[in-house]
Amino acid sequence: MRFETKAIHSGRQVDKTTSSVTMPIHLSTTFERAADGSYPNEFVYSRENNPNRHVLEDCLTSLEDGHDSVAFASGMAAITSLIEALPADKPRRVIMPSDMYFGIRSLLSDTDIGTNFDFDIVDMTNLNNVEKAINRAPTGLVWIETPSNPLLKVTDIEAVAQIAQEAGAYTVVDNTWATPVLQRPLRYGVDFSLHAVTKYIGGHSDLMIGAAIAKSDSPMLANLRAWQHAKGAVPSPFECWLALRGVQSLAQRMATHCSNTSAIADFLVHHPSIEAVHYPGLAEHPGHHIAARQMSSFGGMLSFQVKGGWDASMAVAAKVQLFTRATSLGGTHSFIEHRASVEGSTTMAPSNLLRVSIGLEHVDDLKEDLLQALE
Known part of the structure; x- marks a missing residue:
């Protein structure tokens, strides 16, 4: 089967x-x-x-x-x-x-x-x-x-x-x-x-x-x-x-997770307020070729770093309306989280990094939410 x-x-x-x-x-x-x-x-x-x-x-x-x-x-x-x-x-x-x-x-x-x-x-x-x-x-x-x-x-x-x-x-x-x-x-x-x-x-x-x-x-x-x-x-x-x-719906959900996340990554990488986007589906990602060999697609998770440091990234997370500020990932809803503040003093995450789990909402709505938050 x-x-x-x-x-x-x-x-x-x-x-x-x-x-x-x-x-x-x-x-x-x-x-x-x-x-x-x-x-x-x-x-x-x-x-x-x-x-x-x-x-x-x-x-x-x-x-x-x-x-x-x-x-x-x-x-x-x-x-x-x-x-x-x-x-x-x-x-x-x-x-x-x-x-x-x-x-x-x-x-x-x-x-x-x-x-x-x-x-x-x-x-x-x-x-x-x-x-x-x-x-x-x-x-x-x-x-x-x-x-x-x-x-x-x-x-x-x-x-x-x-x-x-x-x-x-x-x-x-x-x-x-x-x-x-x-x-x-x-x-x-x-x-x-x-x-x-x-x-x-x-x-x-x-x-x-x-x-x-x-x-x-x-x-x-x-x-x-x-x-x-x-x-x-x-x-x-x-x-x-x-x-x-x-x-039972895992394959179908993952197809949407992946397509949505790829589109969000392409959107973020061209935004002037973004310092870096971490997503193996991007050709410039250092692990892109290995991921392309051992994965059939690149997943529903990405992280991005906001120019302006801790305060600027926290402000973006505070301003989103469709994304939910929550721990965990992989659900139907899109989540966003400032990992350094969650993990505390022992964190290894960059201070301006936001981790995002892209859900099953319409991708244009997610783009618009991130756009208004970044501006």
Whole structure:
């Protein structure tokens, strides 16, 4: 099946009891044994498995062309589990990108993960940096984020995966911004593709789920399953149901996200008040050629820097009318956010940078809103 068909049919079937086309929400926390003590439907307890979560995991596996998926209560729960699930025979050393989701920076600075593992943070757009970091000390995990948050840097997935594999390290790609519509990291030799399903896959800003999709069976995948069950960071049946509802329109939504964002990027790059636009769809973006090779389109996220510094960029964010000043991304509404003020004193974001998630509104209305805000 092609992607659009898999998004609607993978893992699903007409309900055998009621003949309903849409899967029911299975809220039961426990399931009855057969008379012989077995579980004929393989469901025991909802923390271990649930029909809605089972179907969602099957669907995500299919969309990423993977071996198996493990769903968690949030993207951060999935991120945390992927790091902690590193097998005991692997070095507890992780190479991270210099431009990455701020939530991971907080995870490293505010929890024991930052002390239980060694982290080496490098600019992964330069492969020499990755090789030097790998050669400095034995490494267990290489973490890739492309396009990155918030500067939309592009990393060569296949090249980094090969470097990591030669060193015996696992690889993870945070594929949240690209989605499996635009980018399939497992095809390039990566071991795990990570998603904050909360974002584009859910697509409506009304659920919270994370997921890791594995390329193949491995000790790390077995650990992820054990972590999911034993630590209990599982999504609710209702949120799994919402994610399955959202994923059905993912391909169509991403087409509009991408076309709208490309048009906004072209508009901004020619505006006299703009210092820089970060979007891999622009020919002048330093990662454009790599993105064009490993992505089918360039995504629904962009960042831009306003001339005049912190105050000028904050003024633009304050003046928009259609854009919503809000954290998160990937929903139907367009969001705008001044990342430096949100992240605080430890931010790596430029002081005049605004991160934008372009939604599904008419692109001319979005242009007009930005134009009036910039003026």
